[in-house]
Amino acid sequence: xxxxxxxxxxxxxxEFDEWSHNTYVMGTTTERKLKSQQRYVVCWxxxxxxxxxxxxxxxxxxxxxxxxxxxxxxxxxLGVLCTVSLFGTGLSPTxxxxxxxxxVSCGEEQPWRPFFERLKSESEVNSRAGDMTSxxxxxxxxxxxxxxYQVCWGQSPVQDSQYNFVxxxxxxxxxxxxxxxxxINTACYLNVTGVGLQSTNKVRLVQPxxxxxxxxxxxxxxxxxxSVADVDPVTNNSFFMxxxxxxxxxxxxxxxGHNASAAAFINVFIGRFSVVFVANVDAVCxxxxxxxxSLRGSGMTSFNEITLLEMDGRQTCGSQTADHAxxxxxxxxxxxxPGGSAERTAYSFGVARERNPGVFYHLCWGFLPSQVSDYAExxxxxxxxxxDPAELSCTMGQHCKITLxxxxxxxxxxxxxxxxSRDCFESEAPRPITGFEQSARDTLETFIVSPSHGLQTxxxxxxxxxxxxxxxxxxxxxxxxxxxxxxxxxxxxxxx
Numbered sequence: 001x002x003x004x005x006x007x008x009x010x011x012x013x014x015e016f017d018e019w020s021h022n023t024y025v026m027g028t029t030t031e032r033k034l035k036s037q038q039r040y041v042v043c044w045x046x047x048x049x050x051x052x053x054x055x056x057x058x059x060x061x062x063x064x065x066x067x068x069x070x071x072x073x074x075x076x077x078l079g080v081l082c083t084v085s086l087f088g089t090g091l092s093p094t095x096x097x098x099x100x101x102x103x104v105s106c107g108e109e110q111p112w113r114p115f116f117e118r119l120k121s122e123s124e125v126n127s128r129a130g131d132m133t134s135x136x137x138x139x140x141x142x143x144x145x146x147x148x149y150q151v152c153w154g155q156s157p158v159q160d161s162q163y164n165f166v167x168x169x170x171x172x173x174x175x176x177x178x179x180x181x182x183x184i185n186t187a188c189y190l191n192v193t194g195v196g197l198q199s200t201n202k203v204r205l206v207q208p209x210x211x212x213x214x215x216x217x218x219x220x221x222x223x224x225x226x227s228v229a230d231v232d233p234v235t236n237n238s239f240f241m242x243x244x245x246x247x248x249x250x251x252x253x254x255x256x257g258h259n260a261s262a263a264a265f266i267n268v269f270i271g272r273f274s275v276v277f278v279a280n281v282d283a284v285c286x287x288x289x290x291x292x293x294s295l296r297g298s299g300m301t302s303f304n305e306i307t308l309l310e311m312d313g314r315q316t317c318g319s320q321t322a323d324h325a326x327x328x329x330x331x332x333x334x335x336x337x338p339g340g341s342a343e344r345t346a347y348s349f350g351v352a353r354e355r356n357p358g359v360f361y362h363l364c365w366g367f368l369p370s371q372v373s374d375y376a377e378x379x380x381x382x383x384x385x386x387x388d389p390a391e392l393s394c395t396m397g398q399h400c401k402i403t404l405x406x407x408x409x410x411x412x413x414x415x416x417x418x419x420x421s422r423d424c425f426e427s428e429a430p431r432p433i434t435g436f437e438q439s440a441r442d443t444l445e446t447f448i449v450s451p452s453h454g455l456q457t458x459x460x461x462x463x464x465x466x467x468x469x470x471x472x473x474x475x476x477x478x479x480x481x482x483x484x485x486x487x488x489x490x491x492x493x494x495x496x
Contacts, residue, residue: 075170
């Protein structure tokens with residue numbers, strides 16, 4: 001009723017084969033312009049010129065049909081049998097399809113093929129029914145979902161270049177692979193991203209040695225967490241697991257199912273799951289010494305922090321009314337060292353200049369804290385060692401003995417009197433080392449020459465910057481032995 005007249009372009013005219021007198025080479029098409037049901041008419045002319053008009057083709061030979069599949073986009077779901085069905089004419093059992101990336105072309109030699117575990121990237125005909133042909137690719141149990149793939153078709157291909165017809169786009173639905181975690185003693189939600197997620201989805205935690213598609217996979221037993229969870233039907237991507245109550249360094253496996261009526265259908269591997277925690281530690285730092293804490297745990301990151309809360313009977317880690325402790329010289333809270341690892345991270349509070357006698361602290365950890373109550377995990381206690389503040393005196397003419405009271409005092413501690421105008425934390429300008437001398441009495445002794453060094457026997461001095469070339473093997477001490485902290489024995493005003 002609505003005829004379409006197609007006027008052939010010069011490059012679509014059949015080339016006459018001068019040897020056979022009855023064969024016309026039309027070329028190879030890899031693109032369908034009209035549906036397969038659309039018939040063409042073949043017209044014949046006795047004598048053909050390139051400029052011949054349609055009227056010259058006066059004899060009707062018959063109808064012409066372009067066999068092959070219709071253009072159609074296909075999709076599959078991870079964890080579900082993937083079948084691609086094509087409609088068309090002249091489809092045969094020798095047809096095959098190939099799944100390749102969308103940024104390459106059908107008909108290329110060795111085009112990039114996506115990897116989906118347990119899924120074939122190419123398939124022969126699985127079943128036929130009328131004009132429909134189906135290709136079964138298998139069940140993918142892992143891989144990257146998306147629509148950046150395409151289906152190529154071949155009549156009877158034996159190599160990649162013969163899959164030269166683009167059928168359409170191919171989309172794989174399901175969750176995007178990712179590592180998931182929950183923080184100990186915190187509400188645990190597994191938030192999954194992906195393509196085509198639905199309200200029927202489920203997740204399951206299984207033991208590290210279990211495969212998601214193994215019907216005998218052992219469910220994970222994490223105190224406080226469920227092993228199977230339904231998706232939030234509002235978001236289609238969030239699964240509430242509970243709250244982990246035990247420090248557990250095991251890396252479990254997260255499995256996902258599209259429409260799982262039983263655990264066996266939760267068969268797609270998303271990634272590893274771990275409980276983030278910090279191991280318990282009772283920490284002690286000392287007045288005047290850099291306070292560095294090295295914490296062990298699992299899943300720690302550079303945006304973790306620790307803080308101190310006074311043990312005053314009203315404050316606990318995670319309390320809404322808690323306040324960070326104020327200790328002169330210390331930086332509270334302390335940030336994680338960005339160079340740390342998931343299993344071990346260092347934190348630096350700085351150097352304490354004063355101590356509150358008899359005060360101890362809660363050591364609290366926060367995964368990504370923005371307020372004091374976010375430091376909810378109690379990982380231990382903290383105390384500051386050193387002497388209590390005191391007013392001390394001695395009497396002229398009498399033996400002067402000073403007794404200090406404090407916490408964590410040791411036999412190697414020492415005191416020094418300085419002018420009241422100075423600060424105990426005041427650093428002295430470094431004095432240059434001008435040379436070395438070999439001791440005449442002991443070959444293992446090396447004298448350091450530093451004019452007007454100002455030291456006294458028994459002082460603690462830090463020596464830095466000495467290189468091997470300055471010693472040249474002529475002295476008893478090595479470079480590594482000289483550089484560092486030493487108790488000084490003074491020889492004279494310029495040598496020690």
